[in-house]
Amino acid sequence: MTTRDRTHDPQAPGLAALAGLIADETRAACLLALLDGRAWTAGELARHAGVAASTLSEHLGKLVAGGLLSEERQGRHRYVRLADARVAQLVEDLAAQVSPRVSRRPRSLRESSAGSAMARGRTCYDHLAGRLGIAVTDALTVRGLLRQDTGFALTEAGLTWFDSAGIGLDRKGRRPLARACLDWTERRPHLAGVAGAALCRHALDTGWCVRIGSERAVKVTPTGERALSDLLGIEASALR
Protein backbone atom coordinates (compact mmCIF):
# COMPACT_ATOMS: atom_id res chain seq x y z
CA MET A 1 0.00 0.00 0.00
CA THR A 2 1.71 3.14 -1.15
CA THR A 3 -0.94 5.72 -0.25
CA ARG A 4 -1.29 6.81 3.29
CA ASP A 5 -4.37 5.87 5.16
CA ARG A 6 -5.28 8.49 7.67
CA THR A 7 -8.66 9.86 6.89
CA HIS A 8 -11.59 7.56 7.55
CA ASP A 9 -13.80 8.98 4.85
CA PRO A 10 -13.75 6.47 2.01
CA GLN A 11 -14.81 9.11 -0.48
CA ALA A 12 -11.90 11.46 0.04
CA PRO A 13 -9.33 9.72 -2.19
CA GLY A 14 -11.75 9.49 -5.09
CA LEU A 15 -12.86 13.07 -4.73
CA ALA A 16 -9.30 14.32 -4.59
CA ALA A 17 -8.32 12.22 -7.59
CA LEU A 18 -11.20 13.52 -9.66
CA ALA A 19 -10.47 17.11 -8.76
CA GLY A 20 -6.81 16.47 -9.45
CA LEU A 21 -7.63 15.67 -13.04
CA ILE A 22 -9.06 19.15 -13.46
CA ALA A 23 -6.50 20.86 -11.27
CA ASP A 24 -3.94 21.35 -14.00
CA GLU A 25 -4.04 24.43 -16.17
CA THR A 26 -3.37 22.53 -19.37
CA ARG A 27 -5.98 19.90 -18.68
CA ALA A 28 -8.43 22.59 -17.60
CA ALA A 29 -7.90 24.39 -20.90
CA CYS A 30 -8.63 21.14 -22.74
CA LEU A 31 -11.83 20.52 -20.82
CA LEU A 32 -13.02 24.06 -21.45
CA ALA A 33 -12.28 23.75 -25.14
CA LEU A 34 -14.13 20.45 -25.29
CA LEU A 35 -17.18 22.15 -23.79
CA ASP A 36 -18.11 22.95 -27.37
CA GLY A 37 -19.34 19.36 -27.51
CA ARG A 38 -17.26 18.36 -30.49
CA ALA A 39 -14.39 15.93 -30.84
CA TRP A 40 -10.89 17.43 -31.01
CA THR A 41 -7.71 15.73 -32.11
CA ALA A 42 -4.77 15.53 -29.76
CA GLY A 43 -2.80 17.88 -31.99
CA GLU A 44 -5.49 20.53 -32.00
CA LEU A 45 -5.64 20.46 -28.24
CA ALA A 46 -1.86 20.61 -27.94
CA ARG A 47 -1.73 23.73 -30.10
CA HIS A 48 -4.69 25.21 -28.25
CA ALA A 49 -3.08 24.65 -24.87
CA GLY A 50 0.37 25.64 -26.08
CA VAL A 51 2.26 22.54 -24.93
CA ALA A 52 4.26 19.86 -26.70
CA ALA A 53 2.39 16.99 -28.28
CA SER A 54 4.10 14.55 -25.97
CA THR A 55 2.91 16.47 -22.94
CA LEU A 56 -0.62 16.57 -24.14
CA SER A 57 -0.63 12.90 -24.95
CA GLU A 58 0.03 12.15 -21.32
CA HIS A 59 -2.73 14.50 -20.22
CA LEU A 60 -5.22 12.81 -22.52
CA GLY A 61 -4.24 9.45 -21.14
CA LYS A 62 -5.10 10.60 -17.64
CA LEU A 63 -8.35 12.26 -18.60
CA VAL A 64 -9.53 9.19 -20.50
CA ALA A 65 -8.47 6.84 -17.72
CA GLY A 66 -10.32 9.04 -15.26
CA GLY A 67 -13.51 8.77 -17.26
CA LEU A 68 -13.78 12.44 -18.10
CA LEU A 69 -13.05 11.96 -21.80
CA SER A 70 -13.97 9.30 -24.32
CA GLU A 71 -11.70 8.65 -27.25
CA GLU A 72 -12.05 7.33 -30.74
CA ARG A 73 -9.11 6.40 -32.93
CA GLN A 74 -9.37 7.04 -36.63
CA GLY A 75 -6.28 6.20 -38.63
CA ARG A 76 -3.45 8.17 -37.20
CA HIS A 77 -5.78 10.58 -35.38
CA ARG A 78 -6.95 10.38 -31.81
CA TYR A 79 -10.25 12.11 -31.33
CA VAL A 80 -11.41 12.93 -27.82
CA ARG A 81 -14.63 14.44 -26.50
CA LEU A 82 -16.22 14.91 -23.12
CA ALA A 83 -17.46 11.54 -21.88
CA ASP A 84 -21.06 12.61 -21.38
CA ALA A 85 -23.39 15.41 -20.41
CA ARG A 86 -22.68 14.92 -16.71
CA VAL A 87 -19.00 15.65 -17.17
CA ALA A 88 -19.89 18.73 -19.17
CA GLN A 89 -22.20 19.89 -16.43
CA LEU A 90 -19.50 19.35 -13.87
CA VAL A 91 -16.95 21.40 -15.76
CA GLU A 92 -19.44 24.15 -16.38
CA ASP A 93 -20.46 24.20 -12.72
CA LEU A 94 -16.86 24.49 -11.64
CA ALA A 95 -16.19 27.22 -14.16
CA ALA A 96 -19.24 29.13 -12.98
CA GLN A 97 -18.02 28.88 -9.41
CA VAL A 98 -14.77 30.61 -10.20
CA SER A 99 -14.77 33.95 -8.49
CA PRO A 100 -16.53 36.48 -10.71
CA ARG A 101 -13.59 38.18 -12.37
CA VAL A 102 -14.87 41.71 -12.34
CA SER A 103 -13.39 44.25 -14.70
CA ARG A 104 -10.67 42.01 -16.01
CA ARG A 105 -9.48 43.95 -19.00
CA PRO A 106 -8.81 41.94 -22.16
CA ARG A 107 -5.21 41.84 -23.26
CA SER A 108 -5.86 42.25 -26.95
CA LEU A 109 -8.56 43.26 -29.38
CA ARG A 110 -8.82 39.70 -30.61
CA GLU A 111 -9.43 38.40 -27.14
CA SER A 112 -11.87 41.18 -26.48
CA SER A 113 -14.04 40.52 -29.52
CA ALA A 114 -13.85 36.79 -28.99
CA GLY A 115 -14.97 37.35 -25.42
CA SER A 116 -17.94 39.46 -26.33
CA ALA A 117 -18.97 37.02 -29.04
CA MET A 118 -18.92 34.31 -26.40
CA ALA A 119 -20.98 36.50 -24.10
CA ARG A 120 -23.55 37.11 -26.84
CA GLY A 121 -24.15 33.50 -27.64
CA ARG A 122 -22.40 30.17 -27.28
CA THR A 123 -23.04 26.54 -26.69
CA CYS A 124 -22.48 24.94 -23.35
CA TYR A 125 -21.74 21.36 -24.43
CA ASP A 126 -25.12 20.65 -26.00
CA HIS A 127 -27.36 23.59 -25.18
CA LEU A 128 -27.43 27.32 -25.77
CA ALA A 129 -25.81 29.71 -23.32
CA GLY A 130 -24.70 33.32 -23.10
CA ARG A 131 -27.18 36.13 -23.67
CA LEU A 132 -28.83 34.01 -26.35
CA GLY A 133 -29.48 31.18 -23.91
CA ILE A 134 -30.77 33.59 -21.30
CA ALA A 135 -33.07 35.32 -23.77
CA VAL A 136 -34.59 32.02 -24.88
CA THR A 137 -35.02 30.84 -21.29
CA ASP A 138 -36.60 34.13 -20.23
CA ALA A 139 -38.96 34.11 -23.21
CA LEU A 140 -40.05 30.56 -22.44
CA THR A 141 -40.69 31.58 -18.85
CA VAL A 142 -42.64 34.75 -19.66
CA ARG A 143 -44.87 32.81 -22.03
CA GLY A 144 -45.69 30.22 -19.39
CA LEU A 145 -43.82 27.41 -21.11
CA LEU A 146 -41.23 27.06 -18.39
CA ARG A 147 -41.63 27.46 -14.64
CA GLN A 148 -38.77 28.86 -12.64
CA ASP A 149 -40.61 30.06 -9.57
CA THR A 150 -41.13 26.66 -7.96
CA GLY A 151 -38.08 24.92 -9.35
CA PHE A 152 -37.18 24.43 -12.97
CA ALA A 153 -39.56 22.49 -15.24
CA LEU A 154 -41.46 22.71 -18.49
CA THR A 155 -45.21 23.20 -18.21
CA GLU A 156 -47.88 21.35 -20.17
CA ALA A 157 -47.98 24.32 -22.52
CA GLY A 158 -44.24 24.01 -22.85
CA LEU A 159 -44.47 20.39 -23.93
CA THR A 160 -47.06 21.40 -26.50
CA TRP A 161 -44.86 24.23 -27.73
CA PHE A 162 -41.89 21.95 -28.36
CA ASP A 163 -44.17 19.52 -30.12
CA SER A 164 -45.77 22.12 -32.39
CA ALA A 165 -42.37 23.64 -33.16
CA GLY A 166 -41.34 20.27 -34.45
CA ILE A 167 -38.66 19.77 -31.81
CA GLY A 168 -38.82 16.21 -30.59
CA LEU A 169 -38.01 15.46 -26.97
CA ASP A 170 -36.67 12.07 -26.05
CA ARG A 171 -38.29 11.25 -22.72
CA LYS A 172 -36.93 7.75 -22.50
CA GLY A 173 -33.55 8.20 -20.82
CA ARG A 174 -32.73 9.04 -17.25
CA ARG A 175 -31.58 12.51 -18.15
CA PRO A 176 -33.89 15.26 -16.87
CA LEU A 177 -36.07 16.94 -19.43
CA ALA A 178 -35.29 20.41 -18.17
CA ARG A 179 -32.48 21.51 -15.90
CA ALA A 180 -31.03 24.86 -14.92
CA CYS A 181 -27.45 25.57 -15.94
CA LEU A 182 -25.80 28.61 -14.43
CA ASP A 183 -24.23 30.90 -16.95
CA TRP A 184 -20.77 32.19 -16.11
CA THR A 185 -21.08 35.41 -18.06
CA GLU A 186 -24.61 36.34 -17.10
CA ARG A 187 -24.67 34.50 -13.77
CA ARG A 188 -28.26 33.52 -14.41
CA PRO A 189 -29.88 30.14 -15.05
CA HIS A 190 -30.66 28.97 -18.54
CA LEU A 191 -32.31 25.92 -20.04
CA ALA A 192 -30.28 22.70 -20.16
CA GLY A 193 -31.19 19.02 -20.10
CA VAL A 194 -32.98 17.13 -22.86
CA ALA A 195 -35.08 20.13 -23.88
CA GLY A 196 -32.09 22.46 -23.94
CA ALA A 197 -30.10 20.04 -26.06
CA ALA A 198 -32.98 19.46 -28.48
CA LEU A 199 -33.54 23.18 -28.87
CA CYS A 200 -29.86 23.82 -29.53
CA ARG A 201 -29.65 21.00 -32.03
CA HIS A 202 -32.73 22.31 -33.80
CA ALA A 203 -31.32 25.82 -33.86
CA LEU A 204 -28.09 24.65 -35.47
CA ASP A 205 -29.81 22.21 -37.85
CA THR A 206 -32.33 24.71 -39.17
CA GLY A 207 -29.86 27.57 -39.38
CA TRP A 208 -31.20 29.73 -36.58
CA CYS A 209 -27.61 30.16 -35.59
CA VAL A 210 -24.20 29.10 -36.81
CA ARG A 211 -20.92 28.43 -35.08
CA ILE A 212 -18.32 31.14 -35.50
CA GLY A 213 -14.65 30.58 -35.04
CA SER A 214 -13.38 27.26 -33.90
CA GLU A 215 -14.87 27.31 -30.46
CA ARG A 216 -18.07 27.57 -28.54
CA ALA A 217 -19.31 30.91 -29.85
CA VAL A 218 -22.39 31.01 -32.06
CA LYS A 219 -24.10 33.80 -34.00
CA VAL A 220 -27.80 34.23 -34.67
CA THR A 221 -28.66 34.42 -38.37
CA PRO A 222 -31.37 36.66 -39.89
CA THR A 223 -33.47 33.51 -40.28
CA GLY A 224 -32.92 32.79 -36.63
CA GLU A 225 -33.90 36.31 -35.59
CA ARG A 226 -37.17 35.92 -37.43
CA ALA A 227 -37.86 32.49 -35.98
CA LEU A 228 -37.08 33.56 -32.43
CA SER A 229 -39.27 36.60 -32.84
CA ASP A 230 -42.17 34.63 -34.31
CA LEU A 231 -42.03 31.66 -31.97
CA LEU A 232 -40.99 33.31 -28.72
CA GLY A 233 -41.35 37.03 -29.23
CA ILE A 234 -37.66 37.66 -28.69
CA GLU A 235 -36.54 41.08 -29.87
CA ALA A 236 -33.36 41.13 -31.92
CA SER A 237 -32.04 43.81 -29.59
CA ALA A 238 -32.03 41.35 -26.70
CA LEU A 239 -29.39 39.32 -28.47
CA ARG A 240 -26.75 42.02 -28.85
Next chain:
Amino acid sequence: MTTRDRTHDPQAPGLAALAGLIADETRAACLLALLDGRAWTAGELARHAGVAASTLSEHLGKLVAGGLLSEERQGRHRYVRLADARVAQLVEDLAAQVSPRVSRRPRSLRESSAGSAMARGRTCYDHLAGRLGIAVTDALTVRGLLRQDTGFALTEAGLTWFDSAGIGLDRKGRRPLARACLDWTERRPHLAGVAGAALCRHALDTGWCVRIGSERAVKVTPTGERALSDLLGIEASALR
Protein backbone atom coordinates in the same frame (compact mmCIF):
# COMPACT_ATOMS: atom_id res chain seq x y z
CA MET B 1 4.70 37.50 -14.06
CA THR B 2 5.60 34.14 -12.73
CA THR B 3 2.87 31.99 -14.23
CA ARG B 4 3.22 30.85 -17.77
CA ASP B 5 0.83 32.20 -20.34
CA ARG B 6 0.20 29.69 -23.07
CA THR B 7 -3.44 28.85 -23.18
CA HIS B 8 -5.71 31.51 -24.54
CA ASP B 9 -8.68 30.53 -22.47
CA PRO B 10 -8.91 33.06 -19.65
CA GLN B 11 -10.94 30.67 -17.55
CA ALA B 12 -8.40 27.87 -17.40
CA PRO B 13 -6.23 29.23 -14.58
CA GLY B 14 -9.20 29.89 -12.36
CA LEU B 15 -10.75 26.53 -13.05
CA ALA B 16 -7.49 24.71 -12.34
CA ALA B 17 -6.96 26.70 -9.16
CA LEU B 18 -10.43 25.91 -7.87
CA ALA B 19 -10.08 22.21 -8.64
CA GLY B 20 -6.62 22.31 -7.07
CA LEU B 21 -8.16 23.30 -3.77
CA ILE B 22 -10.19 20.09 -3.76
CA ALA B 23 -7.47 17.95 -5.30
CA ASP B 24 -5.76 17.11 -2.04
CA GLU B 25 -6.87 14.15 -0.01
CA THR B 26 -6.71 15.98 3.29
CA ARG B 27 -8.63 18.99 2.03
CA ALA B 28 -11.14 16.69 0.34
CA ALA B 29 -11.71 14.91 3.63
CA CYS B 30 -12.33 18.27 5.29
CA LEU B 31 -14.83 19.34 2.67
CA LEU B 32 -16.70 16.04 2.93
CA ALA B 33 -16.82 16.32 6.70
CA LEU B 34 -18.09 19.88 6.45
CA LEU B 35 -20.93 18.65 4.24
CA ASP B 36 -22.82 18.10 7.45
CA GLY B 37 -23.44 21.82 7.35
CA ARG B 38 -22.02 22.56 10.76
CA ALA B 39 -18.99 24.51 11.86
CA TRP B 40 -15.91 22.51 12.84
CA THR B 41 -12.88 23.69 14.72
CA ALA B 42 -9.46 23.36 13.17
CA GLY B 43 -8.48 20.79 15.76
CA GLU B 44 -11.48 18.59 15.08
CA LEU B 45 -10.71 18.60 11.41
CA ALA B 46 -7.04 17.83 12.03
CA ARG B 47 -7.93 14.80 14.10
CA HIS B 48 -10.55 13.75 11.57
CA ALA B 49 -8.11 13.96 8.69
CA GLY B 50 -5.25 12.48 10.67
CA VAL B 51 -2.67 15.20 10.09
CA ALA B 52 -0.76 17.57 12.33
CA ALA B 53 -2.48 20.73 13.46
CA SER B 54 0.10 22.81 11.66
CA THR B 55 -0.62 21.04 8.39
CA LEU B 56 -4.31 21.53 8.70
CA SER B 57 -3.93 25.16 9.54
CA GLU B 58 -2.28 25.72 6.18
CA HIS B 59 -5.03 23.82 4.41
CA LEU B 60 -7.70 25.93 6.07
CA GLY B 61 -5.88 29.05 5.00
CA LYS B 62 -6.05 27.97 1.39
CA LEU B 63 -9.66 26.89 1.50
CA VAL B 64 -10.75 30.14 3.12
CA ALA B 65 -8.69 32.23 0.72
CA GLY B 66 -10.22 30.30 -2.16
CA GLY B 67 -13.71 31.12 -0.97
CA LEU B 68 -14.77 27.55 -0.29
CA LEU B 69 -14.87 28.01 3.47
CA SER B 70 -15.93 30.82 5.76
CA GLU B 71 -14.37 31.20 9.15
CA GLU B 72 -15.34 32.63 12.47
CA ARG B 73 -12.92 33.14 15.31
CA GLN B 74 -14.14 32.67 18.83
CA GLY B 75 -11.57 33.04 21.53
CA ARG B 76 -8.80 30.61 20.80
CA HIS B 77 -10.98 28.59 18.47
CA ARG B 78 -11.20 28.87 14.70
CA TYR B 79 -14.53 27.65 13.40
CA VAL B 80 -14.91 26.93 9.70
CA ARG B 81 -17.90 25.93 7.62
CA LEU B 82 -18.70 25.63 3.94
CA ALA B 83 -19.04 29.11 2.52
CA ASP B 84 -22.55 28.63 1.12
CA ALA B 85 -24.98 26.20 -0.45
CA ARG B 86 -23.33 26.50 -3.84
CA VAL B 87 -20.04 25.20 -2.53
CA ALA B 88 -21.86 22.34 -0.85
CA GLN B 89 -23.58 21.51 -4.10
CA LEU B 90 -20.28 21.55 -5.93
CA VAL B 91 -18.64 19.17 -3.50
CA GLU B 92 -21.63 16.84 -3.55
CA ASP B 93 -21.71 16.90 -7.35
CA LEU B 94 -18.05 16.02 -7.53
CA ALA B 95 -18.46 13.27 -4.97
CA ALA B 96 -21.38 11.84 -6.90
CA GLN B 97 -19.32 11.84 -10.06
CA VAL B 98 -16.65 9.63 -8.52
CA SER B 99 -16.74 6.28 -10.21
CA PRO B 100 -19.31 4.10 -8.50
CA ARG B 101 -17.14 2.04 -6.22
CA VAL B 102 -18.81 -1.32 -6.62
CA SER B 103 -18.27 -4.00 -4.01
CA ARG B 104 -15.75 -2.07 -1.98
CA ARG B 105 -15.61 -4.12 1.16
CA PRO B 106 -15.53 -2.20 4.43
CA ARG B 107 -12.35 -2.62 6.40
CA SER B 108 -13.97 -2.89 9.80
CA LEU B 109 -17.30 -3.43 11.43
CA ARG B 110 -17.34 0.14 12.63
CA GLU B 111 -16.84 1.47 9.13
CA SER B 112 -19.44 -0.92 7.82
CA SER B 113 -22.18 0.12 10.21
CA ALA B 114 -21.28 3.77 9.81
CA GLY B 115 -21.58 3.34 6.05
CA SER B 116 -24.99 1.73 6.18
CA ALA B 117 -26.24 4.37 8.61
CA MET B 118 -25.12 7.00 6.10
CA ALA B 119 -26.91 5.10 3.34
CA ARG B 120 -30.13 4.96 5.37
CA GLY B 121 -30.32 8.65 6.06
CA ARG B 122 -28.05 11.63 6.19
CA THR B 123 -27.94 15.31 5.54
CA CYS B 124 -26.33 16.73 2.47
CA TYR B 125 -25.31 20.18 3.74
CA ASP B 126 -28.82 21.43 4.48
CA HIS B 127 -31.24 18.87 3.07
CA LEU B 128 -32.04 15.20 3.57
CA ALA B 129 -30.29 12.54 1.53
CA GLY B 130 -29.73 8.80 1.53
CA ARG B 131 -32.69 6.45 1.43
CA LEU B 132 -34.58 8.86 3.68
CA GLY B 133 -34.16 11.71 1.20
CA ILE B 134 -35.12 9.48 -1.70
CA ALA B 135 -38.22 8.18 0.12
CA VAL B 136 -39.41 11.70 0.88
CA THR B 137 -38.78 12.86 -2.68
CA ASP B 138 -40.56 9.85 -4.15
CA ALA B 139 -43.52 10.31 -1.83
CA LEU B 140 -43.81 13.97 -2.76
CA THR B 141 -43.72 12.99 -6.42
CA VAL B 142 -46.28 10.19 -6.17
CA ARG B 143 -48.67 12.50 -4.36
CA GLY B 144 -48.42 15.12 -7.09
CA LEU B 145 -46.61 17.64 -4.91
CA LEU B 146 -43.41 17.52 -6.93
CA ARG B 147 -42.96 17.12 -10.66
CA GLN B 148 -39.94 15.26 -11.94
CA ASP B 149 -41.17 14.30 -15.39
CA THR B 150 -40.72 17.69 -17.01
CA GLY B 151 -37.86 18.96 -14.89
CA PHE B 152 -37.84 19.37 -11.15
CA ALA B 153 -40.33 21.70 -9.50
CA LEU B 154 -42.97 21.87 -6.80
CA THR B 155 -46.57 21.94 -7.99
CA GLU B 156 -49.30 24.24 -6.70
CA ALA B 157 -50.44 21.38 -4.52
CA GLY B 158 -46.89 21.09 -3.28
CA LEU B 159 -46.80 24.73 -2.21
CA THR B 160 -50.06 24.20 -0.36
CA TRP B 161 -48.70 21.08 1.31
CA PHE B 162 -45.66 22.88 2.68
CA ASP B 163 -47.88 25.68 3.90
CA SER B 164 -50.36 23.41 5.64
CA ALA B 165 -47.54 21.38 7.18
CA GLY B 166 -46.32 24.59 8.74
CA ILE B 167 -43.04 24.59 6.87
CA GLY B 168 -42.35 28.10 5.68
CA LEU B 169 -40.57 28.65 2.39
CA ASP B 170 -38.53 31.77 1.88
CA ARG B 171 -39.14 32.74 -1.74
CA LYS B 172 -37.21 35.97 -1.55
CA GLY B 173 -33.66 34.97 -2.38
CA ARG B 174 -32.12 33.93 -5.65
CA ARG B 175 -31.81 30.36 -4.55
CA PRO B 176 -34.14 27.97 -6.41
CA LEU B 177 -37.15 26.72 -4.47
CA ALA B 178 -36.62 23.14 -5.59
CA ARG B 179 -33.57 21.56 -7.11
CA ALA B 180 -32.46 18.01 -7.79
CA CYS B 181 -29.40 16.76 -5.94
CA LEU B 182 -27.94 13.47 -7.07
CA ASP B 183 -27.41 10.99 -4.29
CA TRP B 184 -24.08 9.16 -4.26
CA THR B 185 -25.37 6.07 -2.53
CA GLU B 186 -28.66 5.69 -4.34
CA ARG B 187 -27.62 7.46 -7.54
CA ARG B 188 -31.05 9.00 -7.77
CA PRO B 189 -32.22 12.62 -7.48
CA HIS B 190 -33.64 13.96 -4.27
CA LEU B 191 -35.09 17.26 -3.14
CA ALA B 192 -32.68 20.11 -2.50
CA GLY B 193 -32.96 23.89 -2.70
CA VAL B 194 -35.04 26.11 -0.41
CA ALA B 195 -37.77 23.50 0.02
CA GLY B 196 -35.28 20.72 0.75
CA ALA B 197 -33.52 22.84 3.33
CA ALA B 198 -36.77 23.91 5.00
CA LEU B 199 -37.99 20.34 5.17
CA CYS B 200 -34.72 19.14 6.69
CA ARG B 201 -34.68 21.93 9.23
CA HIS B 202 -38.27 21.19 10.17
CA ALA B 203 -37.47 17.49 10.48
CA LEU B 204 -34.60 18.17 12.88
CA ASP B 205 -36.42 20.90 14.79
CA THR B 206 -39.55 18.85 15.44
CA GLY B 207 -37.68 15.63 16.20
CA TRP B 208 -38.64 13.65 13.12
CA CYS B 209 -35.03 12.66 12.99
CA VAL B 210 -31.88 13.18 15.03
CA ARG B 211 -28.21 13.30 14.16
CA ILE B 212 -26.24 10.21 15.13
CA GLY B 213 -22.53 10.19 15.62
CA SER B 214 -20.53 13.25 14.87
CA GLU B 215 -21.13 13.35 11.17
CA ARG B 216 -23.77 13.55 8.51
CA ALA B 217 -25.80 10.49 9.41
CA VAL B 218 -29.32 10.92 10.83
CA LYS B 219 -31.84 8.48 12.24
CA VAL B 220 -35.63 8.65 12.00
CA THR B 221 -37.38 8.68 15.37
CA PRO B 222 -40.68 6.94 16.14
CA THR B 223 -42.28 10.39 16.07
CA GLY B 224 -40.77 10.92 12.67
CA GLU B 225 -42.03 7.60 11.36
CA ARG B 226 -45.54 8.53 12.37
CA ALA B 227 -45.30 12.01 10.86
CA LEU B 228 -43.88 10.76 7.60
CA SER B 229 -46.56 8.12 7.41
CA ASP B 230 -49.37 10.54 8.18
CA LEU B 231 -48.19 13.39 5.99
CA LEU B 232 -46.68 11.54 3.07
CA GLY B 233 -47.74 7.92 3.38
CA ILE B 234 -44.18 6.72 3.76
CA GLU B 235 -43.92 3.18 5.10
CA ALA B 236 -41.38 2.67 7.85
CA SER B 237 -39.99 -0.23 5.87
CA ALA B 238 -38.88 2.13 3.10
CA LEU B 239 -36.45 3.74 5.51
CA ARG B 240 -34.47 0.66 6.45
Next chain:
DNA sequence: GTCACAGTTCGGTGACCGCCGAACCGTCCG
Protein backbone atom coordinates in the same frame (compact mmCIF):
# COMPACT_ATOMS: atom_id res chain seq x y z
C1' DG C 1 9.59 2.82 -51.36
C1' DT C 2 9.93 7.16 -49.33
C1' DC C 3 8.57 11.02 -47.04
C1' DA C 4 5.44 13.65 -44.06
C1' DC C 5 2.82 13.60 -40.20
C1' DA C 6 0.01 12.27 -35.86
C1' DG C 7 0.74 10.39 -31.81
C1' DT C 8 3.38 7.76 -28.05
C1' DT C 9 7.11 6.40 -24.93
C1' DC C 10 10.87 7.48 -22.15
C1' DG C 11 14.56 9.70 -19.43
C1' DG C 12 15.77 13.74 -17.17
C1' DT C 13 14.82 18.08 -14.91
C1' DG C 14 12.85 21.48 -12.16
C1' DA C 15 9.11 23.30 -9.62
C1' DC C 16 5.66 22.77 -6.56
C1' DC C 17 3.48 21.25 -2.46
C1' DG C 18 2.00 18.48 1.50
C1' DC C 19 4.02 16.98 5.53
C1' DC C 20 6.22 17.39 10.09
C1' DG C 21 8.34 19.21 14.42
C1' DA C 22 9.80 23.11 16.85
C1' DA C 23 9.18 27.56 18.28
C1' DC C 24 5.88 30.94 19.04
C1' DC C 25 1.44 33.66 20.09
C1' DG C 26 -3.01 34.18 22.27
C1' DT C 27 -6.72 32.67 25.18
C1' DC C 28 -8.65 30.42 29.03
C1' DC C 29 -8.37 28.60 33.74
C1' DG C 30 -6.90 27.79 38.26
Next chain:
DNA sequence: CGGACGGTTCGGCGGTCACCGAACTGTGAC
Protein backbone atom coordinates in the same frame (compact mmCIF):
# COMPACT_ATOMS: atom_id res chain seq x y z
C1' DC D 1 1.05 34.61 37.79
C1' DG D 2 1.83 30.13 35.61
C1' DG D 3 0.48 26.29 33.06
C1' DA D 4 -2.54 24.06 29.62
C1' DC D 5 -4.30 24.39 25.22
C1' DG D 6 -5.79 25.85 20.36
C1' DG D 7 -3.81 27.65 16.57
C1' DT D 8 -0.05 29.70 13.53
C1' DT D 9 4.52 30.34 11.41
C1' DC D 10 8.70 28.66 9.66
C1' DG D 11 12.50 25.73 7.90
C1' DG D 12 13.47 21.66 5.82
C1' DC D 13 12.49 17.35 3.66
C1' DG D 14 10.71 14.24 0.21
C1' DG D 15 7.58 12.85 -3.21
C1' DT D 16 4.89 13.95 -7.03
C1' DC D 17 4.17 15.72 -11.47
C1' DA D 18 4.10 18.72 -15.62
C1' DC D 19 7.27 19.71 -18.93
C1' DC D 20 10.45 18.98 -22.87
C1' DG D 21 13.22 16.80 -26.59
C1' DA D 22 14.57 12.74 -28.74
C1' DA D 23 13.67 8.41 -30.44
C1' DC D 24 10.08 5.47 -32.06
C1' DT D 25 5.51 3.48 -34.14
C1' DG D 26 2.08 3.55 -37.31
C1' DT D 27 -0.82 5.80 -40.88
C1' DG D 28 -1.53 8.18 -45.16
C1' DA D 29 0.12 10.43 -49.47
C1' DC D 30 2.97 10.60 -53.49
